[in-house]
Amino acid sequence: MTAFEPVPSYYAASANPTPPRPALQGQVDADVCVIGAGYTGLSTALFLAEAGYKVVVLEAASVGWGASGRNGGQIVNSYSRDLDAIEKQASPGNLKLLAEMAFEGAQIIRQRVKDYAIDCDLKEGGVMAAITNQQLKHLETQQTLWQKYGYDQLDLLDAKGIRSVVDSERYVGGVLDHTGGHIHPLNLALGEAAALESLGGQIYEHSAVTQIKPGEPVELVTAQGSVKARFAVVAGNAYLGDLLPQLASKSMPCGTQVITTEPLSNEQAARLIPQDYCIEDCNYLLDYYRLSGDKRLIYGGGVVYGARDPADIERIIRPKMQKTFPELAKIKVDYAWTGNFLLTLSRLPQMGRIGSNIYYSQGCSGHGVTFTHVAGKSLALAIQGQAERFDAFASLPHYPFPGGRLFRVPFTAMGALYYNLRDRLGI
Numbered sequence: 001m002t003a004f005e006p007v008p009s010y011y012a013a014s015a016n017p018t019p020p021r022p023a024l025q026g027q028v029d030a031d032v033c034v035i036g037a038g039y040t041g042l043s044t045a046l047f048l049a050e051a052g053y054k055v056v057v058l059e060a061a062s063v064g065w066g067a068s069g070r071n072g073g074q075i076v077n078s079y080s081r082d083l084d085a086i087e088k089q090a091s092p093g094n095l096k097l098l099a100e101m102a103f104e105g106a107q108i109i110r111q112r113v114k115d116y117a118i119d120c121d122l123k124e125g126g127v128m129a130a131i132t133n134q135q136l137k138h139l140e141t142q143q144t145l146w147q148k149y150g151y152d153q154l155d156l157l158d159a160k161g162i163r164s165v166v167d168s169e170r171y172v173g174g175v176l177d178h179t180g181g182h183i184h185p186l187n188l189a190l191g192e193a194a195a196l197e198s199l200g201g202q203i204y205e206h207s208a209v210t211q212i213k214p215g216e217p218v219e220l221v222t223a224q225g226s227v228k229a230r231f232a233v234v235a236g237n238a239y240l241g242d243l244l245p246q247l248a249s250k251s252m253p254c255g256t257q258v259i260t261t262e263p264l265s266n267e268q269a270a271r272l273i274p275q276d277y278c279i280e281d282c283n284y285l286l287d288y289y290r291l292s293g294d295k296r297l298i299y300g301g302g303v304v305y306g307a308r309d310p311a312d313i314e315r316i317i318r319p320k321m322q323k324t325f326p327e328l329a330k331i332k333v334d335y336a337w338t339g340n341f342l343l344t345l346s347r348l349p350q351m352g353r354i355g356s357n358i359y360y361s362q363g364c365s366g367h368g369v370t371f372t373h374v375a376g377k378s379l380a381l382a383i384q385g386q387a388e389r390f391d392a393f394a395s396l397p398h399y400p401f402p403g404g405r406l407f408r409v410p411f412t413a414m415g416a417l418y419y420n421l422r423d424r425l426g427i
Helices: 039-050 083-087 092-101 105-115 133-148 159-166 186-197 266-271 313-324 366-382 388-394 406-426
Strands: 026-035 057-059 125-128 156-157 175-184 200-203 211-213 218-221 225-234 252-261 278-281 288-290 298-306 333-343 350-356 358-362
Touching: 026 039, 026 211, 026 218, 039 057, 039 186, 039 225, 039 358, 039 366, 057 225, 057 266, 083 092, 083 133, 092 388, 105 175, 105 186, 125 133, 125 159, 125 298, 133 156, 133 175, 156 159, 159 175, 175 278, 186 200, 225 366, 252 313, 288 313, 313 333, 350 366, 350 388, 358 366
Parallel strands: 026 057, 026 225, 057 200, 125 278, 225 358
Antiparallel strands: 125 175, 156 175, 211 218, 218 225, 252 298, 252 333, 278 288, 288 298, 350 358
């Protein structure tokens, strides 16, 4: 797939109507120029526009074309590495802020949907399902950890409880997160873009940034124009490329695969996932799935390090789906696609500043739906001079991958094989 080809996803096929947006032509001035019209960029831009800033967003493809419009659509709290890992790296003050923000992204999304009447099939409730007793013990520990930081919305599920929310024999238990949930991710991005434009923000599509010229103002150059701004926000994540090599060396694009079935019958959908929650298991290379608004099963899993597109996505994901739901062995798969997320070595997000006025956020490591909305608020507040949240994230160490960019894929894949083996052995 080339950089600007349409994505053959269920989300693209069922997206809400959206107006075409022009490519940037000539020079434009702004208070803030944002690179990337995914969740991070749109969230940042929307918070700034609400505060009265003149904001321009430059998107290489179209709104939500990257991970924001291709992901599993699951609203999951905390970070890819949980708060116990952050406890070892953050000062008490920063830890308090990071813990508060770990549960904020879901509420920001709900507020956006409410304030701007975004039609994105928002559903409440998410389940983390344990395949082994060891995983169930980990979930019990996680509940205690989150309670320590004031979050009391997790309910433990025993074997009978998990079967009441997902009709599969794979699981020994789990937890229900009441503030988890799921959305049509592309429609959320399109709705946030429309909200930004309603406040005077400008979005230019098919306007890849080819050069960033530091200075005051900073200048962002595209093929046919440029933007001069007081501040820039780099929010390209896995699709940033080599625009800023210092960021690329500390992260790695990874691909994940998703399939969507033909619509299930109402009876079948109500039996498989009765409360319409989203589900993810607790494996290192986890499976995640949910029902769409029109009762299709959206099922994802697997990781391709280095973000290569597999030749046969259905062949990779269908066995996982059938292991969870054997009765779907003969169901037709209508859509199959891949999308890239950005992995960091620590699996914690990276936020920082280059010079005095170029901000960035990247590396959600699989927890992007919620974190990107937290990042947007943190970046916007930092630009407004309230940097406490931003500084808490920026204080986390940013590690380069061992062996540099040449060896990051094989080293990471070897580590994943180790954890995958542990999952299989139940240790």
